[in-house]
Structures are given as C-alpha cells and as structure tokens.
Amino acid sequence: QQQVKQSPQSLIVQKGGISIINCAYENTAFDYFPWYQQFPGKGPALLIAIRPDVSEKKEGRFTISFNKSAKQFSLHIMDSQPGDSATYFCAASKRANKLIFGTGTLLAVQP
Amino acid sequence: EAGVAQSPRYKIIEKRQSVAFWCNPISGHATLYWYQQILGQGPKLLIQFQNNGVVDDSQLPKDRFSAERLKGVDSTLKIQPAKLEDSAVYLCASSQWTVDEQYFGPGTRLTVT
Numbered sequence: 001q002q003q004v005k006q007s008p009q010s011l012i013v014q015k016g017g018i019s020i021i022n023c024a025y026e027n028t029a030f031d032y033f034p035w036y037q038q039f040p041g042k043g044p045a046l047l048i049a050i051r052p053d054v055s056e057k058k059e060g061r062f063t064i065s066f067n068k069s070a071k072q073f074s075l076h077i078m079d080s081q082p083g084d085s086a087t088y089f090c091a092a093s094k095r096a097n098k099l100i101f102g103t104g105t106l107l108a109v110q111p
Numbered sequence: 112e113a114g115v116a117q118s119p120r121y122k123i124i125e126k127r128q129s130v131a132f133w134c135n136p137i138s139g140h141a142t143l144y145w146y147q148q149i150l151g152q153g154p155k156l157l158i159q160f161q162n163n164g165v166v167d168d169s170q171l172p173k174d175r176f177s178a179e180r181l182k183g184v185d186s187t188l189k190i191q192p193a194k195l196e197d198s199a200v201y202l203c204a205s206s207q208w209t210v211d212e213q214y215f216g217p218g219t220r221l222t223v224t
Contacts (some may be wrong), residue, residue: 006153043115043202043215044154089153098144098167099213101153 002027004092013109016023019077023090026071031090034099035075037080038087047088048075064079080109113137115216117203123151123222129191132219136205142166143180144213145188146202154202160186193223 005024013019023033034049039080050057050064050073057064077084090102116135124130136143141162146154157176159166162183171178175194180186190197200218 041217043204043217045215046212091153098156098159099154101155103153104151 002100004090004100004102006090006105008105009103010106011108013080013107015080015082015109015111017080017109019080019084019107019109021072021088021090021107022072022074023102024070024072024091025092027092027094028071029094030100031095032093033064033066033073034091035062036091036101038089038104040063044089077107080107082109082111085109112207115203115205117216117219119219120217121220121222123224124193126223127192129189130193130221131187131189132201132221133186134186134203134216136186136203137214140205140207140214141183142206142208143186144204144206145178145186146204146215148200148202148218150199157188164174167193190221191220192195195223197221198223 007022035047036044037047038044048059048062048064050066054066055066062079066073085108087106088106089104091099093099122130122210138189143160147157150152157171158168158178160180176190178188200220202218203217204213204215206213
C-alpha cells in the first residue's frame with residue numbers, strides 16, 4: 001500500500017512534442033503528490049505538486065493531471081525541449097509524513 | 112539563498128570499512144532528511160530529523176547505519192561496517208517545517224568494493 005508505481009521507465013520524445021509520465025498509488029490516505037526532476041550528478045528538484053482537492057495544476061509547460069477515483073496522476077510536459085532531458089520522479093505522502101518515490105522515468109528529448 | 116551542502120561528493124571504500132557523510136541544510140530549515148538512492152531507483156528515506164529529534168528512522172538499518180544532527184543544524188550519516196549493497200547515492204534534503212517542500216543536496220556517491 002505504500003508503493004507508488006511509475007511508468008514508463010524511459011521515454012524518447014521529439015523536440016516540441018508532449019511527454020507524458022504516469023503514476024499510480026494504492027494508499028487513499030496520500031494527500032500530496034509532487035513531481036521531481038533530477039539531472040545527472042544533481043539532487044532531485046521539486047518541479048510541480050498537487051493535492052487531491054483539484055484535478056489539474058498547470059505551471060508553464062508542466063501540467064499535473066490527477067484522477068482521485070482511479071488513484072492515478074500524471075505529468076505532462078508540453079513543447080518538450082532538449083533541456084527537459086532528465087529523470088523524473090513522482091512521489092506521494094500523507095499528512096506531511098515521508099515522501100514515497102516512484103522508480104523514475106528517464107526522458108530524452110531529441111532535437 | 113544557499114542550497115543544501117554535502118560532502119564528500121564521491122567516496123570509494125572497501126567492504127567492512129566505515130564511512131561518514133556530512134550535510135549542512137539550508138539556513139533556518141528545521142527538518143532534515145537522509146535518503147538512499149540506488150542506481151535506477153527512486154530515493155528511499157533513511158531518517159528524518161525535526162530539529163535535534165528523530166521523527167522517522169523506520170528504514171534505517173540500525174545495525175550498521177547511524178545518524179546524528181548536532182544542535183539542530185548540520186548532520187552526519189555513518190555506515191559501519193559497509194557492505195557491497197550500500198553502494199548508492201546518499202542524498203540530504205531539508206525543509207522549513209513540513210515534508211512538502213524539500214530541497215535536496217547534490218548527494219554523495221558511495222562505491223563499496
């Protein structure tokens with residue numbers, strides 16, 4: 001119940017295309033769902049986050065879609081750029097307790 | 112604002128040796144976290160401090176791992192003795208109060224041979 005399942009493991013997108021990464025969870029007590037971006041040799045950095053009281057949150061080219069009934073949430077990167085090439089992690093937590101991370105998606109945006 | 116500082120950045124040791132990692136969180140951040148990130152996996156929380164106190168150490172292998180946070184600021188994570196499966200990146204993160212906004216350091220890459 002503590003797991004967060006992330007897919008795909010890797011993703012190749014053409015420049016200007018849409019990148020979509022999906023996550024699923026089991027624990028309905030989770031109330032905070034962030035996405036982190038990690039470049040090689042760096043620590044993860046918070047990209048965007050959502051709480052279950054909304055179904056979508058958009059910040060620039062990054063959008064989180066949240067489906068509470070399906071217990072799924074996804075990250076959409078519009079107009080993907082080579083600079084977006086990184087590993088993306090979804091995560092979840094309940095009541096400000098520890099973050100449970102997904103296994104990561106390696107995104108490569110081809111020029 | 113200065114970020115989370117960690118040292119060393121890389122460490123290579125032989126199995127059964129000991130090793131220590133250091134973390135300096137963002138100034139004013141009360142909560143400090145140590146994560147283990149094995150290659151190809153997401154970070155896994157080892158221990159969480161709130162000021163000087165331990166909030167969660169349920170996934171810390173206490174027979175070989177120890178951590179302390181001196182005066183509610185800097186923290187050290189120690190492994191003694193190290194095993195091959197401890198090869199990973201050890202990430203330190205801090206947040207002002209809640210788990211929501213965590214800021215990560217660059218990590219220490221440990222290789223155990």
